[in-house]
Amino acid sequence: xxxxxxxxTKSYETSTIFQNLDLYIEEGEMVVLxxxxxxxxTTLLRxxxxxxxxxxxxxxxxxxxxxxxxxxxxxxxxxxQDLALFPHxxxxxxxxxxxxxxxxxxxxxxxxxxxxxxxxxxxxxxxRNVNQLSGGxxxxxxxxxxxxxxxxxxxxxxxxxxxxxxxxDTLQDQIRFLLKDLNITVLYVTHDRxxxxxxxxxxxxxxxxxxxxxxxxxxxxxxxxxxxxAKLLGFKNIxxxxxxxxxxxxxxxxxxxxxxFVKNPKDMIIDPIESKLYVDSSxxxxxxxxxxxxxKIFIGEIRDFRFKGDYNEIALKVSGGEIFARxxxxxxxxxxxxxxxxxVKIDSKYVRVFTDL
Amino acid sequence: xxxxxxxxxxxxxPVAIFIGAFVVYPVFMLFFRSFSGEFGTSSNAIDLxxxxxxxxxxxxxxxxxxLLSTVLTLIIGIPGAYLFAKYxxxxxxxxxxxxxxxxxxxxxxxxIGFISLFSANGILDRVFSIIGLDGFxxxxxxxxxxxxxxxxxxNYSIVIRIVSVVWENxxxxxxxxxxxxxxxxxxxxxxxxxxxxxxxxLSSAILVFMFSFTSFGVVLMLGGYEYSTLEVLIYQxxxxxxxxxxxxxxxxxxxxxxxxFLYINSVVQQKFTRDYGLSYRRIVKKENLLNxxxxxxxxxxxxxxxxxxxxxxxxxxxxxxxxxxxxxxFINLFKFRDHSYFFVSPWQAIFNSLKFALIASFISxxxxxxxxxxxxxxxxxxxxxxxxxxxxxxLGIPAVVLGLGFLVAFSYDPIDLRGSxxxxxxxxxxxxxxxxxxSILPIINNIPxxxxxxxxxxxGSTMYIFITITIPLIWRxxxxxxxxxxxxxxxxxxxxxxxxxxxxxxxxxxxxRYLGQPGDANxxxxxxxxxxxxxxxxxxxxxxxxxxxxxxxxxY
Numbered sequence: 028x029x030x031x032x033x034x035x036t037k038s039y040e041t042s043t044i045f046q047n048l049d050l051y052i053e054e055g056e057m058v059v060l061x062x063x064x065x066x067x068x069t070t071l072l073r074x075x076x077x078x079x080x081x082x083x084x085x086x087x088x089x090x091x092x093x094x095x096x097x098x099x100x101x102x103x104x105x106x107x108q109d110l111a112l113f114p115h116x117x118x119x120x121x122x123x124x125x126x127x128x129x130x131x132x133x134x135x136x137x138x139x140x141x142x143x144x145x146x147x148x149x150x151x152x153x154x155r156n157v158n159q160l161s162g163g164x165x166x167x168x169x170x171x172x173x174x175x176x177x178x179x180x181x182x183x184x185x186x187x188x189x190x191x192x193x194x195x196d197t198l199q200d201q202i203r204f205l206l207k208d209l210n211i212t213v214l215y216v217t218h219d220r221x222x223x224x225x226x227x228x229x230x231x232x233x234x235x236x237x238x239x240x241x242x243x244x245x246x247x248x249x250x251x252x253x254x255x256x257a258k259l260l261g262f263k264n265i266x267x268x269x270x271x272x273x274x275x276x277x278x279x280x281x282x283x284x285x286x287x288f289v290k291n292p293k294d295m296i297i298d299p300i301e302s303k304l305y306v307d308s309s310x311x312x313x314x315x316x317x318x319x320x321x322x323k324i325f326i327g328e329i330r331d332f333r334f335k336g337d338y339n340e341i342a343l344k345v346s347g348g349e350i351f352a353r354x355x356x357x358x359x360x361x362x363x364x365x366x367x368x369x370x371v372k373i374d375s376k377y378v379r380v381f382t383d384l
Numbered sequence: 385x386x387x388x389x390x391x392x393x394x395x396x397x398p399v400a401i402f403i404g405a406f407v408v409y410p411v412f413m414l415f416f417r418s419f420s421g422e423f424g425t426s427s428n429a430i431d432l433x434x435x436x437x438x439x440x441x442x443x444x445x446x447x448x449x450x451l452l453s454t455v456l457t458l459i460i461g462i463p464g465a466y467l468f469a470k471y472x473x474x475x476x477x478x479x480x481x482x483x484x485x486x487x488x489x490x491x492x493x494x495x496i497g498f499i500s501l502f503s504a505n506g507i508l509d510r511v512f513s514i515i516g517l518d519g520f521x522x523x524x525x526x527x528x529x530x531x532x533x534x535x536x537x538x539n540y541s542i543v544i545r546i547v548s549v550v551w552e553n554x555x556x557x558x559x560x561x562x563x564x565x566x567x568x569x570x571x572x573x574x575x576x577x578x579x580x581x582x583x584x585x586l587s588s589a590i591l592v593f594m595f596s597f598t599s600f601g602v603v604l605m606l607g608g609y610e611y612s613t614l615e616v617l618i619y620q621x622x623x624x625x626x627x628x629x630x631x632x633x634x635x636x637x638x639x640x641x642x643x644x645f646l647y648i649n650s651v652v653q654q655k656f657t658r659d660y661g662l663s664y665r666r667i668v669k670k671e672n673l674l675n676x677x678x679x680x681x682x683x684x685x686x687x688x689x690x691x692x693x694x695x696x697x698x699x700x701x702x703x704x705x706x707x708x709x710x711x712x713x714f715i716n717l718f719k720f721r722d723h724s725y726f727f728v729s730p731w732q733a734i735f736n737s738l739k740f741a742l743i744a745s746f747i748s749x750x751x752x753x754x755x756x757x758x759x760x761x762x763x764x765x766x767x768x769x770x771x772x773x774x775x776x777x778x779l780g781i782p783a784v785v786l787g788l789g790f791l792v793a794f795s796y797d798p799i800d801l802r803g804s805x806x807x808x809x810x811x812x813x814x815x816x817x818x819x820x821x822x823s824i825l826p827i828i829n830n831i832p833x834x835x836x837x838x839x840x841x842x843x844g845s846t847m848y849i850f851i852t853i854t855i856p857l858i859w860r861x862x863x864x865x866x867x868x869x870x871x872x873x874x875x876x877x878x879x880x881x882x883x884x885x886x887x888x889x890x891x892x893x894x895x896x897r898y899l900g901q902p903g904d905a906n907x908x909x910x911x912x913x914x915x916x917x918x919x920x921x922x923x924x925x926x927x928x929x930x931x932x933x934x935x936x937x938x939x940y
Contacts, residue, residue, distance in 0.1 A: 107561065124562065124567070
């Protein structure tokens with residue numbers, strides 16, 4: 028186990044950021060920390076790096092308790108969102124900084140820096156002024172600088188945050204390949220779901236002062252435990268609801284858009300006061316209102332079409348809110364037009380209830 | 385020619401004529417006459433300097449005292465810059481203003497403050513006797529100590545302002561990265577902080593060196609017979625020995641030196657802006673006054689500021705201790721009657737100073753305002769930078785040299801202004817207008833150009849836009865520039881001392897004259913005058929600090 032965080036608690040004057048947070052990372056694993064802005068993703072990295080001190084709990088790196096060890100002796104690498112390259116040094120000196128503080132020999136430093144430059148496709152950049160580099164080049168220099176002293180764990184704080192989309196896509200692939208090849212243990216912060224899917228071995232979701240769910244991309248995507256996880260994964264159609272009755276195998280939830288029927292699975296623990304429901308857009312059917320007399324359908328107005336590549340997403344305005352459905356690209360139904368009023372049918376099999384605390 | 389280009393052309397003509405006639409021409413005449421042998425000596429400039437051990441020894445002193453002043457100011461100033469950059473404490477902005485106060489104070493006031501501070505029965509003398517050090521004769525202090533202390537006091541704020549701004553803006557994350565990469569605080573100081581501060585430290589060092597190198601009033605009044613700078617030598621050669629040709633040659637050397645410094649400074653500044661090209665958001669951490677360390681720091685700042693201002697306090701103290709009351713010296717000052725040849729009328733001096741300062745600040749604002757308007761044109765930035773640098777030239781001409789230049793240029797046909805108040809006023813406006821430009825131009829340049837664009841699109845005429853947009857936005861800058869020019873003129877010493885005649889005495893010249901004559905009455909008059917002058921400048925300073933936009937425009 029490279030990183031073990033047990034019962035971490037951290038408060039500032041006015042608020043508690045973490046309460047009893049646990050996180051374990053195996054050697055060579057890439058864990059992505061996904062959370063809404065302001066939940067303390069960056070703070071967690073700073074606590075691990077020793078830039079701030081924790082109130083309670085333990086942080087162990089390679090089995091060693093580091094709570095009171097200063098950041099300069101923890102042996103972690105960190106790459107900041109804004110890179111923080113040393114503006115008064117050239118590329119070589121930036122990368123060599125951590126080696127020089129270790130008092131490595133000149134030859135070792137030279138070799139190691141050259142190795143990193145070629146690894147990151149920066150051959151011949153050693154003498155360049157860091158201010159003259161492009162965004163992507165700066166990113167790679169910052170990564171090289173963090174990797175140079177061979178840290179036990181690499182902490183990356185939104186490393187691609189300031190780049191445009193195409194460059195991000197290329198670099199996140201490259202970073203993943205490189206770090207996997209080097210078998211580096213990584214904790215990677217982002218708020219971008221797609222980036223997390225590309226980079227992560229496991230994704231850790233942070234909310235409500237702790238890690239609420241951790242697992243591989245597929246695991247968490249197929250089975251988000253909490254509504255906040257679902258939201259971070261980009262799921263739409265999340266509604267608050269309370270149980271108001273039962274009909275055969277179904278529980279009836281009263282929500283802002285109307286009553287939703289949920290097939291009652293045995294293992295589901297239902298909060299009697301309020302739950303959150305998620306309706307998968309695949310389970311939403313749009314029907315022609317004229318040919319239907321079904322009492323359980325919702326009436327909605329088609330507000331917008333959004334091209335999503337494989338399918339079209341339809342935004343529907345229903346009384347009390349908005350709901351999103353998906354239809355095939357080449358859907359021919361004539362009543363599906365912007366402004367039309369249609370029927371919306373929800374398949375109970377596609378509704379899940381979150382056990383939020 | 386577009387409308388703006390036409391306006392620019394007509395704006396520039398008066399500025400060009402003014403600068404040509406009163407900056408370029410005097411400096412040219414200084415060159416011309418010192419090499420032409422027109423002063424009645426057959427020797428040429430080079431011969432004059434060679435084999436003149438006296439001049440060389442003064443040049444050597446000028447150099448090393450400036451170097452020593454610079455080193456001492458940096459030693460005291462850099463920790464001060466750190467305190468101002470990294471700590472928040474109550475009254476910080478007031479303290480920051482207060483350390484700048486000596487910089488704007490007239491040199492005669494600072495000099496007389498030091499004389500008061502170290503005089504027999506002055507503040508220090510009394511403190512020493514209270515703590516039982518009667519034998520320690522503070523009034524026997526060497527003139528060099530005076531000079532160095534005064535230079536530190538004057539220039540301290542330069543180091544504070546220039547270095548603390550950069551220090552404040554060092555991104556906290558650079559230090560964090562360094563720490564994560566295994567660097568301890570000594571490493572971080574020498575490998576990150578000092579290298580980043582280096583251009584700022586160098587830049588402030590150059591300015592401190594330049595001001596100390598061309599120091600005049602302080603050295604003249606505190607240096608005694610023993611110590612003299614080239615600037616003082618120029619004054620003495622001009623007014624006491626009537627060796628204009630030698631004075632002119634030294635003045636030329638002086639100007640050349642100053643421009644070398646200014647050039648080095650601009651090179652450093654350019655390197656400096658290049659190094660900070662990284663455009664990321666900076667995170668700056670400041671510590672609050674919560675722990676013991678901060679409290680110690682807070683008190684050290686208070687003590688520091690108090691020590692910096694001690695000479696000014698001593699000035700007030702001396703007035704009371706010499707006569708027992710505040711009022712008596714002032715009453716005496718205006719009853720002062722003497723009919724000796726050396727008599728200086730206090731009323732006359734005050735009247736002259738006010739008159740000169742009013743007219744000079746008016747001219748400065750006119751020239752500086754027009755120049756700022758011209759320089760704010762967005763066209764051809766390179767040419768504008770060049771003209772800007774050219775217009776700043778008077779900042780680099782030492783006051784005594786400027787006075788000498790005026791003396792050389794305007795004492796002969798075609799322009800013979802000998803003994804006229806006009807030369808003094810012109811000299812003051814030359815010294816003052818760069819401050820006006822530095823007060824107005826940054827504000828004009830900060831006005832977003834889309835403001836003009838939208839006004840244009842909305843159909844405003846050039847004049848309408850100027851009145852409704854430009855003026856409301858820049859009036860503060862104009863006011864600050866005016867007060868600045870006024871304060872500079874009223875405290876101006878070097879050129880006034882060279883150019884004045886008996887009935888053109890200004891307050892600083894009068895103070896110098898009083899101190900040069902024996903007797904308690906003269907001393908008391910000098911002190912009273914100094915206090916009046918200090919008060920006027922202090923009020924101007926407070927006004928400037930209140931009116932100016934924070935962060936826009938500076939003194940240097």
